[in-house]
Amino acid sequence: EALASPVRLDPELPEPGGPAAEFLVRAREQLADLLGPGFASRGGLRIVTSLDLDLQLQAACVAASQAARLSGELPGTILPAADGSPCVAASLLAPLRPGDAGIDRGLEALSVVVLDPQTGQVLSMVGLRRADNAWDDLGLGLASQMPRRAGPTLYPFIYLTAFATGYSPGGMVLDIPTTVVDPGEDEPYSPENSDGLSRGPIRFRTALANTLPVPAARTLAVLGPESVLRTARQMGIESLESPLGAGVRWVMEEGRATLLDLAQGYGVVAARGMMSGANIGLVEGESEIDPTLVLRVEDAQGNVLYDWQREERAVLSPQLAYLLADVLSDEPARWESLGHPNALEIGRPAGVVTGTGAGEADAWAMGFTPARVVGVWMGTLDESPAEGLSPVSAVGTVWSAILRYASLQAPPEGWDMPPGLSVVEVCDPSGLLPTAYCPNVVREVFIQGTEPTHYDTLYQPFRVNRETGKLATLFTPLDLVEERVYLVPPPEAAAWAEAAGIEQPPQEYDTLTSQPPNLLVNITAPFAFGVVRGEIPIEGSAIPEDFTSYRLQYGQGLNPTRWVQIGIDEEEPVEAGRLGEWDTEGLSGLYTLQLLVVREEGRVATAAVPVTIDNTAPIVTMLSPESGAELQVRPGGAVVVEFGVADNLGIERVQIIVDQRTVATLSEGPYSIRWTPAAAGEHTLFARAYDLAGNRAESVPVTVVVRR
Structure with a gap:
């Protein structure tokens, strides 16, 4: 949308307070890139720009009105446009928070960019500076020449990088107290969420939609800062210049x-992955696509x-662009932190990010529809804190008002899902396939091939004795057993769960109650809680009245949920x-062995014994002394011989052997003796250990020399 009449650019900078001084600063830079630094000396140039004058005037007066309100003026202050016309767009500003009324938040400057993402044309660029309680566009280059701490406006590029490497909006990330140690940094980095809360397991969608620093930092640490910075630069954020070895703290x-760079980057997402603008060759053989301000020069x-022709380049796949736009425009996902309704809801699909940079000197609102990108920055020029400045109610409402005004004539348009994506029901927050125990099933979008294939493991059922609160076993009376579902977070989130008061499943099994033996259906070998290994003979009885058949089976733990049959059904009592016989090869730990006897009319009788399986030999x-050691031992003197012995369950005995003769047998540690050599010369020593299951292992023989 160009000006109806062309503008003339004189060599001098525009006068302070002009309606488009900030825009003209960047326009002059672009003319110098196109025509050479001496373009102004030609004189009489007729230049057509992309400036939408009405939008420029309204964006500037909206920004100035909000800035005045945040500087202690009346909460309903509306300043006129620079040409004296009414500031219609300011009527779209949300009311100030009660705590902001009459308070000077210490703002010094404010800038706005409005861009058409489909063409790359800059429609409006505002840069206001506070002077004598007035807000004027002085053409300082606030929007295009002054990089500021970007903070949360970089989070979308973190998650975009994650989506490009196989993660999805429905995937799980932990929002728990986190410490990151960057290489070369003296102090660890411990990010905190602005509300001070830790939410535990959440979806990537929730983390980004609510602009949470902790999960963003955790994701950044996994991906690596350099990969995220590379993504941002590919999206047009060329001003993001990082030192060598920049770490997580630096990015955050x-x-x-x-x-202006951020607006271009967000515009790629708005335009379904395409970057549009002016192709300006600065170095022979090189070119870059910049946002367009100059359309024609005569x-x-x-x-x-010069006659502008739109250049475009595919920077993102349509699928990745859709994922990011879908998350950033997800209004219900923001309700957790912003409530509903809120200042960022504009009555049409719009992606948006708000937040404050480190030090509270920079507050941002960056957002877009398919047709418009609006970016707003507020802050201080000396980078002193603007304390108490809300990125939503202070900056977000300016973004909302300008975007709504810029979209008045446009139909409400969203983003159609491109081919190559699929929608799958998953469990929130794990992002895995839902089970019957998942309390919240949501629909999530995936790039085809990245859909979940495993079922949720966060919500797990446990059978509990309701009287004792302990895990039920096969021996717990059935009328006392109830099923309870617990949220079982990953081990690294266990401390968070405890601090949050989230009940965890009991760790102890129910006490076994003694019952009179069943002489007709029983297992007599192996015995209860015996330690076994290898091929185990199973003995007992299966001779109830009306016997039909019996089956042997085993399951893990004291209350198995899955049984594995041993052999075949036997039809002889x-x-x-x-x-x-039970071959336990490959098994380890606590198992329950069950005899299941089927009687006529389908009646069933059972007997069970818990056993511990140990097929792993000890380590000795x-x-x-060390191998090859020469020991000076006087006659009758002794040498300390010591072995290290470890086993997963327990040691039954350790034999210490010297010259093929057992000189000691030890049943508990430490496994050491004082050995008195019978003669000088070479001696060979080793140990043989037996665990509780009978597994045996020997140490490597060691030869020592005894000298008198």
Whole structure:
């Protein structure tokens, strides 16, 4: 939308207070790039720009009105436009928070950029500076020349990088107390959310929609800062210049960008992955696409010196652009932190990010529809804190008012889902397939091939004795057993769960109650809680009245939810004899062995015994003396011989052997003896250990030399 009449650019800078001074600063820079630094000396140039004058006037007066309100003026202050016309757009400003009324928040400057993402044309650029309680556009280059701490406006590029590497909006990220140690940094970095809360497991969608620093920092640490910075620069954030080896803290707190660059980056998302604008070759063989301000240049004789043609480049796949736009425009996802309704809801699909940079000197609102990108920055020029400045009610409402005014004539348009995406129901917040125990099932968008294939593990059912509160076993009376569902977070979030008071499943099993033996259906070997290994003979009886068949099966733990059959169903009864054999190879830990006897009419009788399976041999190492050691031992003197022995369940005995003769057998540690050599010369020492299941292991033999 160009001006109806062309503008003339004189060599001098525009006068302070002009309606488009900020815009003209960047326009002059672009003319110098196009025509050379001496373009102004030609004189009489006729230049057509992309400036929408009405939008420029309204954006400037909206920004000035809000700035005045935040500087202690009356809460309903509306300043006229620079040409004296009414500031219609200011009527769209949300009321100030009660705590802001009559308070000077210490603002010094404010800038606005409005961009058409489909063409890359800059429609409005405002840069206001406070002077003598007035707000004027002085052409300081606030929007295009002054990089500021970008803070949360960089979060979308963190998650975009994650989505490009296989993560999805529905995936899980932890919002828990976090410490990141960057290489070369003396102090660890511990980000905090602005509300001081830790939410535990949440979806990436929730983390980004609510602009939460902790999950953003955790995701950034996993991806690596350099990959995220590379993504941002590819999106047009060229002002984001990072030092070598920039770490997580630098990206989160020190990374700087201009408002214009950020608007271009967000515009790529708005335009479904396409970057549009002016292709300006600064170095031979190189070109870049910049936001467009200059559309046409003619000399005094009417010769065309430059005629803009839209250049576009695919920067993102349509699928990635859609994922990011879908998250940033998800109004219900923002309700957790902003409530509903809120200042960022404009009556049409719009993606938006608000937040404050480190030090509270920079407050941002960056957002877009398919047709418009609006970016707003407020802050201080000396980077002193503007304390108490709300990024939503102070900056977000300016963004909302300008975007609503700029979209008055446009139909409400969203983003159509491109091919290559799928919608899947998942469990919130794990992002995995829902089970019957998932309390909140949501629909999430995935790039095809990245959909979840496993079921949720956060919400797990446990059978509990309701009287004792302990885990039920097969031996717990059925009338006391109830199923309870617990949120079981990953181990690294266990401390968060405890601090948040989230009840965790009991760790202890119910006490076994003694019951009179069943002489007709029982297991007599192995015995209860015995330690076994290898091939285990199973003995007992299966001789109830009306016997039909019996089956042996096992399951993990004291209250298995899954059983594995041993052998086949047997149709011959057994009395005090061999029921079968159980090959335990590959198993380890606590298991329950069950005998299930089927009687006529489908009646069932059972017997069960818990056993511990240990198929892992101990580890035996010699601690002293060392191999090849020469020991000076007087006649009758002794040498300390010590072995290290470890096992997953327990050691039954350790034999210490010297020259093929057992000199000691130890049943508990420490596994050391004082050995008195019978003669001088070479001796070979090793140890043989047996665990509770009978697994055996030996240490590497060690040869020592005894000298008198």
